[in-house]
Amino acid sequence: MSISPQQLQELMKEVEQEDPIDFADLPFDEDDLRNIVADHLCEMAESLNRFSVEDKVITLLAVSAKLVLENLVLHVQLLRRHGIPLNQEIETLLKDLRHKK
Numbered sequence: 001m002s003i004s005p006q007q008l009q010e011l012m013k014e015v016e017q018e019d020p021i022d023f024a025d026l027p028f029d030e031d032d033l034r035n036i037v038a039d040h041l042c043e044m045a046e047s048l049n050r051f052s053v054e055d056k057v058i059t060l061l062a063v064s065a066k067l068v069l070e071n072l073v074l075h076v077q078l079l080r081r082h083g084i085p086l087n088q089e090i091e092t093l094l095k096d097l098r099h100k101k
Contacts, residue, residue: 003045005038012038 003011012034023030044063048056076094079086086094 003042005035005042008038008042009034 009031021030023033026033045060048059051059072090076086076090079090
C-alpha cells in the first residue's frame, strides 16, 4: 500500500476541515475512531493488491457508495427521531425514490 494508516488519518483530518464530522458526545476519542477506520481501510486496500486497477476502482466506488447511503439513512433517522423537518433536497430525493418503486 502506498499510504500508511497514519498518513490516511492526516488526510481524513484535512478533509474534515472542509466538512467537519459532528462527533457529538460519543464516548470515544475522535483520533481513536480515525485510527480504527484508517487501519481497516489500509488493510482492505492491501487485500486488493491482486485486483486489476479497474476492479480496485469499482470496489472502492462500491464501498464509498455504501457508506454514503448508510450516512444518508442514519442522518434521516436522526432528523426524524428528533422531529426535525428534512430539508428540501432530502425531501425531493426521498420523494423521487418513492415514485421509482
